[in-house]
Amino acid sequence: MKKTTFKSCFVLCALVLASGFAFSKDAYIIPSFEFTGGGIKIEAEDMLLESGGKVLPQKEKLEEVTAGRLFDMDASAHASLLVSPYAPACTARAIVTLDAGTYEIMACEKAFNNKFATIKMALEGNNKSGESSLFLQHNFYPSNPPLGFYELTTRCPCTITLEEKQTVSMELYFPTVKNAKGYKPLCLDYIQIVKVNK
Secondary structure, three states, rough: OOOHHHHHHHHHHHHHHOOOOOEOOOOOOEEEEEOOOOOEEHHHHHHHEEOOOEOOOOOHHHHOOOOOOOOEEEOOOOOEEEOOOOOOOOOEEEEHHHHEEEEEEEEEEEEOHHHOOOOEEEEEOOOOOOEEEEEEEEOOOOEEEEEEOEEEEEOOOEEEEEEOOEEEEEEOOOOOOOOOOOOOEEEEEEEEEEOOOO
16 A cells, blocks of 8 residues: 555545545534634534544543553543544544634644654635635644643644634544554643734
């Protein structure tokens, strides 16, 4: 099987999402969120979770997912997801509606090693006419070296500016590690979106 680069994955994902925001390829509904006030936190366990091409159970059943410990609840956070370094092709997806303006996006994560700390994000936006008007790729990194406890990725926030109200699809990709023995899992608590101007 040929290896697929992250760039190729982003492009493929954008094409799939552009064809219909509301459903995944398995006809599962992607959770939607409406931005209100000055900011929003999208909890990781509230997103559509997939690993190895399979949609994972909803958060109330996450404790039942034990094979490879792909995802699990992390008691040290409000409601966090633990991602194994050897979990195959883990992704999390959500849709958020944003008004016109400039927004700063950061991840709240806990990592222990730079080799297993990056969260890759792809954004695809549709304007009110249904036309694709935003496509962005961004990498979130914690402190260098990672602190080993939950922190916002202030080192590399993602900033986007929208000229009009848009429906934005977000997809997160989690890294994998070859020979991952001894590596501690990466934990994602939430994605924070803050409006920085009106």
